[in-house]
Amino acid sequence: MNRTPVTVRKAEPSDVTSLRELWSGILRKGGLDEQLADVAQVVATADARDDLCVAVAEVDGELAGAVYLEATTFTPLNLEPAVLAVSPHVFPHFRRKGVGSALMEAACRFAEQRGIAHVQTAAAAEARDANRFMARLSFAPQAMLRAASTTALRARLPQARPVRQAAPSASHRQRIDRVLAARRIRRERVPG
Ligand SMILES: CC(C)(COP(=O)(O)OP(=O)(O)OC[C@H]1O[C@@H](n2cnc3c(N)ncnc32)[C@H](O)[C@@H]1OP(=O)(O)O)[C@@H](O)C(=O)NCCC(=O)NCCS
Incomplete structure (x- = not known):
């Protein structure tokens, strides 16, 4: 298998336009300006913090893919440290050249540098290639992430029941x- 030379580095403000295009499907559904502003904020925040990194992979000087890394805990309740590798993504014309592997290698290095023993990632349930890629890298399924709009959730919940007074x-x-007895005594003492 021929290896394409891939370099991985930290994202810079000049990457924002390409990153917006790369992650367009997973950013909030807004206008172009809003998405660009979101990505610019993500890149700037990650640049300022040691527990975050936006890693970009380049092939021949062109941005080919990226992944967002966060040193965090397994869950908010399970405080075992873990690196979250969010949305490893490669532009379609750069796939199957080792770019995705280079991004996950960056995730592994980010964890090792912090002495973190676990890496977590996610892929859409229907993304067969991505799930096979993750499975080959030893990622086992842990949970199914589900989402609902708040209105849909409210509509499906049982009707609110009246709160009973304790x-x-x-x-x-x-x-x-005692208060009633004191009032009674006062009334009895009132002449007339
Ligand atoms: C999942 C994804 C990140 C993988 O990126 P990639 O750059 O294609 O990954 P790699 O090239 O390192 O490996 C992909 C496959 O190509 C193979 N491959 C790598 N270099 C190759 C080469 N030169 N020739 C042939 N095959 C090659 C790998 O062995 C691997 O095979 P596998 O999937 O059977 O394990 C990419 O497909 C993607 O962006 N998918 C859409 C987004 C997505 O669903 N991301 C997941 C989480 S949101």
Whole structure:
């Protein structure tokens, strides 16, 4: 298998236009300017932080693919450190040349440099090639990520039930009894 020379480096502001095009399918559905602004923000934030990196792969000086890396934890509750490799993506005309592998090698290096023992990534369930690629690299399926609009979720939830008032506690009941008794005594003392 002939290896195409691939170099991987940190993203720079001048990569924003190509990265927007590369990730257009997974960015928020907005106008071009909004997507460009989002990617510019992602690149700038990653550049300023040690736990983040946007790694871009180049072939013959041309941006061929990219991956977003974050040193984080397995989940918000499982605090085992893990590197999240988000959206490893290669332009179609650069696929099957080792660019995706170079991006995942960058993810591996990013984890090793921080002594992190796990790398997580995700691929759309229907993306057969991407899932086979991940499986070959030893990524095992862990969970199915599901999403719903808040309105759809609200519409499917059982109707809100009326909130029942809690019965007063024994000490609260005793306090009420004492107040009523004091009022009764005051009334009895009033002449007339
Ligand atoms: C998944 C993806 C990142 C892989 O990128 P890639 O650059 O094609 O990856 P590689 O070239 O390193 O490897 C891909 C396959 O080509 C093979 N390959 C690599 N170099 C090759 C060469 N010179 N000749 C022939 N085959 C080659 C690899 O062995 C690998 O085979 P496998 O999938 O059976 O394991 C890419 O297909 C992609 O961007 N897909 C769409 C986005 C996507 O779904 N991303 C996943 C998460 S969002």
